[in-house]
Structure formats: structure tokens, C-alpha cells
Amino acid sequence: MLNCHDATFVMSQGRERALSFSERMKLRLHVAMCSGCANFGRQLKHLGAAAKALAAPRPKDEM
Template structure:
């Protein structure tokens, strides 16, 4: 059984690469049973958008 650490890692990786069939099935099983990972999956696109906005903000260019 996949743990939450592995599941969140794969969820993040899925934004950068295609997961294998085995990875997708293990992830679907875990996310289907774990409310925390399901929430993380739902919020992941917004987290990425926030990170991009922060990285491109003018205040960050001076640091």
C-alpha cells in the first residue's frame, strides 16, 4: 500500500511527466481512500499557480 509521502510525490511528478500504469493505479487507489491526498490533488494546480506568481513577482527579483 502506498503511503501519503509517496502519493504526494507522485501527484507532483504527474505535473511534469507521464506516470506509469502501475504508478497511476496505486495512486488512484490511495487517493480514493485518503482524504488528505485527495485534497492535495485538488489543490495542486493552485499551489503551482501561486508558486509561479511568487517567482515572477517584482519583489523577488531584488532578493
């Protein structure tokens, strides 16, 4: 079974690559029992979108 550190790492990795069946099942089991990691998983897509928005080049008139 995954601990919280490993679960959040696997969630983050899942945004970059396809997770194995074993990783997905271990993650589902952990998230079913851990509200903190479930919350992190829900927020992860928003964190990614915010990071992309900050990294995107801005037009010169907005600087």
C-alpha cells in the same frame, strides 16, 4: 499500495512528467481511500499557479 508520503510525491511528479500506468493506478487507489491526499491533489494545481505567480518578473512600477 502507496503511503501518503509516496502518494503526494507521485502527484507532484505527475505535474513534471507522464506517470506510468502502475503509478496512476496505485495513486487512484490511495486517493480513493485517503481524503488528505485527495485534498492535496485538488490543491496542487493552485499551489503550482501561486508559485509561478511569485516567480514571475514584475514590472518596475509595481516594485
